[in-house]
Amino acid sequence: MTQTPYKCIVMGREKCVEGEVKAKSRKLKKLDGGESSGDFGDLIKHSTKPMKFTEEANNEKSQKKVKTPKAEIQQVSICSDALKEETMEAFSTKKKSLKRKRVKDEPRDGSSHSVSPRLKRKTDESEEETRERHSKKRIEKSIKKEEEHHPLPKKAKRTKEEIEEAKLLKIQKKEEEEKSRWRWWEEEKYEDGVKWKSLEHNGPYFPPEYQPLPDDVHFYYDGKKMKLSAAAEEVALFFAQMLDHEYTTKKVFRENFFKDWRKEMSPEERSVIQDLDKCDFSKIHAMHKAKVEARKNLTKEEKQTLKEANQKIVEEFGYCLLDHHKERIGNFKIEPPGLFRGRGEHPKQGMLKKRIQPEEVIINCSKDARVPDPPPGHRWKEVRHDNTVTWLASWTENIQSSIKYIMLNANSKLKGEKDWEKYEIARKLKSCVDDIRNTYMRDLKSKEMVTRQRAVALYFIDELALRAGNEKEEGETADTVGCCSLRVEHITLHEQLDGNQCVVEFDFLGKDSIRYYNKVPVISKVFKSLKRFMDNKEPGDELFDRLNTSLLNKHLSSLMPGLTAKVFRTYNASITLQQQLKELSNKSDNVAEKLLSYNRANRAVAILCNHQRAPPKTFEQSMANLQAKIDARKEQLALAKSELKQAKKEAKDKGSSDGKLQAVVERKKAAVKRCEEQLLKMEVQATDREENKQIALGTSKLNYLDPRISVAWCKNMDVPIEKIYNKTQREKFAWAIDMTEADFEF
DNA sequence: AAATGAACTTAGTAATTCTCAT
DNA sequence: ATGAGAATTACTAAGTTCATTT
Structure with missing residues (x-):
C-alpha cells in the first residue's frame, strides 16, 4: 500500500474556540469488555x-559505529588540524576525521571521589591548557573563515580588536564544547533497565520565599482596606498578577481559586471575605505591573548583575554528574506555587498549586555519591538510590496528585x-x-x-x-x-x-x-x-x-x-519528511529555495500531526512589513534594470570596444542580479511565513523527525546544518549529526 | 480486569534574549 | 543606540506506556 500520509489533511482546520465542542452525555462505561491478557x-x-x-540485518554505518570499542577512540589525542576542520566546515560532505578525536576527558579516574561536592566543571583544569595549545595563528585563520560564512556588515563602532576578541572567545567556547562533549553513542549500552552507574547532583533549586507586600499596597474588600495574613496575601497576589489574563474571567477558574484561597485564610478573614466579586485587587495588580515595568527599565549594568546571579544558580543546581560526565539538568527548579493553568475547559483551572517543601521531595542519586544538602532547617522526604530510573528528584503535585520529576536535558545521554x-x-x-x-x-x-x-x-x-x-x-x-x-x-x-x-x-x-x-x-x-x-x-x-x-x-x-x-506517529512523520524532501528539493536550487523545500516538507509533517499554534499576535503586521520591503525592492530592481538598459545602449552607441563603458555595463548587471537574488529571497521568506501562520514546526522537528534524515539531506544538498537546527537542536541531535552519512535512509 | 501508580515523551504558551533596520 | 519583531528558551501541562495493586 503506497501512502501519502498527509494527503487527506487539507481541508479547514482551525484553532479551537473555547467551548466549541461540548461533551454531551459521556458514558465511559464499556458496554462489554473483553480484554484477554496475552502475555507478551x-x-x-x-x-x-x-x-x-545491533540485532537488525540492517547495516547502516551509523550502527556499526555504535560498536566501536571505546578504548580505541579514547586514546587518540587531539590533532589540532582535525579540530580546526571540524570547526570550520562542520558539515561538509566529506568524511569526518572526527571519530578519532574523542577526548578522553575524564578518566573514570581512580580518585573515585574526585566527584567534587560542587560538581566542579570537570574540564576546568584543561581549559587553560587548551587555550594555549591552540595557537593564535590557527584561531585567526578560523576567524577569517567564520566571517566568510557570516559576512558582518560591521560599521565598526567598537574597535576592531574588541570585535576580534569577542569572536575569538566565541570560537574558543565552541571548541571547548565540542571537545568536552560526551560521545556516548560510541559506547556500549548498559544491560537491561540500568540507566546509570553513578549519579551525583546538588538537589533541586527551591523558589524564593514569599515576600509580603509593601505597607502602602492594599487589598480592599467591599470597598474597605484590609490587611491579609501572609498566607492569604500570597494567594491573592497570584490572582492579582493574572488579572489581565482571560483566565480570571472564567467562572470555573474564579470558583476554584476562591475556594482554595479561602482555605488559606485565617478564620477571621474567611468570615469576612465571602464573595470574590467584592474583592478589589487593583492596587496589588498595579503594583505588580509597575514591578514588571521597573524590571524592564533597569540599566544595563543592573540587568547584567541579575543575569550573573542567575548564572550562578544554574552553575550550582543546573548540572549533575552522570557516570562521571557533567550533564545539564532540564528542569532543576522546583515548580513555584501559583494558580493552576490547565488548558482548555479544565475543571481544575484556578486551583492553588501549593508550595513544595523539601520534606515532600525524594532525592535519587547513587549510593556512593554525596547526598545533596536540603535547604537549611529542612530534610528530604527520602533519599533513594534507584539506577533503573532517570530522575534526580521527584515530588507529588497537589492538583492531580501526579508525580513531578527533575530530569536531564534533551542533550544528555x-x-x-x-x-x-x-x-x-x-x-x-x-x-x-x-x-x-x-x-x-x-x-x-x-x-x-x-x-x-x-x-x-x-x-x-x-x-x-x-x-x-x-x-x-x-x-x-x-x-x-x-x-x-x-x-x-x-x-x-x-x-x-x-x-x-x-x-x-x-x-x-x-x-x-x-x-x-x-x-x-x-x-x-x-x-x-x-x-x-x-x-x-x-x-x-x-x-x-x-x-x-x-x-x-x-x-x-x-x-x-x-x-x-x-x-505510527513517529514512523509516518519521519517517512513523510523523507518522501517530501525527495520530492520537493532540487540540488540546483539556491540555499533559500532549498530551505523553503525543507520547511515545506516539515510543514507537511506538522499538518499530518496537527501541530498548531496561535497565529502570532503581530503576524499581520509583520507580513505587511515584509510585503512593503518586497515592493521597495521591486522598485529598486526596476530602476536597476532600466539603468542597465541605458548603460548597454550607451555602450553600443559608443562602440562595444570602449572598456570603460563595458565595465559600467558589467557593474549594472551585477547590481540587477544582486537585486533579483534579494528579492527572491524575500519572496521565498514571505511564502514560507504565510504558509506557517497557524502551524508549529517545532514539535515535529523535535519529537517526530528522525534527525538523521535532516542531516543526510543537508549533506546531500550542501546546506549547512546550522540552517536547519539551531544550537540547542544541534546539541540534542549531536549523535545524529555525528554519525550520519549522506546515504542514510530512514 | 480494572484501577492506580510510575516514568517518561510530547505539547503549546509565556518569558527572555537576540537581531536587524532605522 | 533603540525598539520592534523574530528566535530561543523556560516552563509545565497533558499525553502514552508499562508495571503494580486491588
Whole structure:
C-alpha cells in the first residue's frame, strides 16, 4: 500500500474556540469488555532491549559505529588540524576525521571521589591548557573563515580588536564544547533497565520565599482596606498578577481559586471575605505591573548583575554528574506555587498549586555519591538510590496528585539514547508496515466486533496519525480524546461529500484541547464498519466501545516487538519528511529555495500531526512589513534594470570596444542580479511565513523527525546544518549529526 | 480486569534574549 | 543606540506506556 500520509489533511482546520465542542452525555462505561491478557510482556522486554540497535540485518554505518570499542577512540589525542576542520566546515560532505578525536576527558579516574561536592566543571583544569595549545595563528585563520560564512556588515563602532576578541572567545567556547562533549553513542549500552552507574547532583533549586507586600499596597474588600495574613496575601497576589489574563474571567477558574484561597485564610478573614466579586485587587495588580515595568527599565549594568546571579544558580543546581560526565539538568527548579493553568475547559483551572517543601521531595542519586544538602532547617522526604530510573528528584503535585520529576536535558545521554532508540523502532516498523497494514485490512472483515474495531482504529492511527487515546477520568481533566476514546459525536459520516465517496468528518478536541478537524475519504469497508459501530448509540457513547489502548497495544506488540500506537506517529512523520524532501528539493536550487523545500516538507509533517499554534499576535503586521520591503525592492530592481538598459545602449552607441563603458555595463548587471537574488529571497521568506501562520514546526522537528534524515539531506544538498537546527537542536541531535552519512535512509 | 501508580515523551504558551533596520 | 519583531528558551501541562495493586 503506497501512502501519502498527509494527503487527506487539507481541508479547514482551525484553532479551537473555547467551548466549541461540548461533551454531551459521556458514558465511559464499556458496554462489554473483553480484554484477554496475552502475555507478551516478557517477550517484548527480551527482544527489544539488549539488542535494540545491533540485532537488525540492517547495516547502516551509523550502527556499526555504535560498536566501536571505546578504548580505541579514547586514546587518540587531539590533532589540532582535525579540530580546526571540524570547526570550520562542520558539515561538509566529506568524511569526518572526527571519530578519532574523542577526548578522553575524564578518566573514570581512580580518585573515585574526585566527584567534587560542587560538581566542579570537570574540564576546568584543561581549559587553560587548551587555550594555549591552540595557537593564535590557527584561531585567526578560523576567524577569517567564520566571517566568510557570516559576512558582518560591521560599521565598526567598537574597535576592531574588541570585535576580534569577542569572536575569538566565541570560537574558543565552541571548541571547548565540542571537545568536552560526551560521545556516548560510541559506547556500549548498559544491560537491561540500568540507566546509570553513578549519579551525583546538588538537589533541586527551591523558589524564593514569599515576600509580603509593601505597607502602602492594599487589598480592599467591599470597598474597605484590609490587611491579609501572609498566607492569604500570597494567594491573592497570584490572582492579582493574572488579572489581565482571560483566565480570571472564567467562572470555573474564579470558583476554584476562591475556594482554595479561602482555605488559606485565617478564620477571621474567611468570615469576612465571602464573595470574590467584592474583592478589589487593583492596587496589588498595579503594583505588580509597575514591578514588571521597573524590571524592564533597569540599566544595563543592573540587568547584567541579575543575569550573573542567575548564572550562578544554574552553575550550582543546573548540572549533575552522570557516570562521571557533567550533564545539564532540564528542569532543576522546583515548580513555584501559583494558580493552576490547565488548558482548555479544565475543571481544575484556578486551583492553588501549593508550595513544595523539601520534606515532600525524594532525592535519587547513587549510593556512593554525596547526598545533596536540603535547604537549611529542612530534610528530604527520602533519599533513594534507584539506577533503573532517570530522575534526580521527584515530588507529588497537589492538583492531580501526579508525580513531578527533575530530569536531564534533551542533550544528555539518557534522553539522547532513548530518542535514538525510538527512531530505530520506527525504522523497524518501516520494514514490516506492509504486513501490518495487510493484517488490519483483513481484520476489517472479521466476525468479531473487537477485532473490527481494532482494525478501524489502527487504520485511523496509521492513516491520520491520531494519538492512541487513553481513557481519562471524567471531571479530573479537560474533555479531550484520541483515537480509542473517540465518541460518536466526534465523527460525521458522509456517503458523498465534495465529490468524494465515503467521507468521515472528524471534529474533536485532542491533546492540549487543540481541535482536530478533518474530512477524510476512507475505504468503504471502514465506512461501513463505522456505521455499524454507531448503531444504537448516543452521541456521547464511545465509538470503539470494545476497544481500549491497552488492548490495542497488546495486539501491536504481538505484531512487532516494541510496537505501540505512538510508533505510527513517529514512523509516518519521519517517512513523510523523507518522501517530501525527495520530492520537493532540487540540488540546483539556491540555499533559500532549498530551505523553503525543507520547511515545506516539515510543514507537511506538522499538518499530518496537527501541530498548531496561535497565529502570532503581530503576524499581520509583520507580513505587511515584509510585503512593503518586497515592493521597495521591486522598485529598486526596476530602476536597476532600466539603468542597465541605458548603460548597454550607451555602450553600443559608443562602440562595444570602449572598456570603460563595458565595465559600467558589467557593474549594472551585477547590481540587477544582486537585486533579483534579494528579492527572491524575500519572496521565498514571505511564502514560507504565510504558509506557517497557524502551524508549529517545532514539535515535529523535535519529537517526530528522525534527525538523521535532516542531516543526510543537508549533506546531500550542501546546506549547512546550522540552517536547519539551531544550537540547542544541534546539541540534542549531536549523535545524529555525528554519525550520519549522506546515504542514510530512514 | 480494572484501577492506580510510575516514568517518561510530547505539547503549546509565556518569558527572555537576540537581531536587524532605522 | 533603540525598539520592534523574530528566535530561543523556560516552563509545565497533558499525553502514552508499562508495571503494580486491588
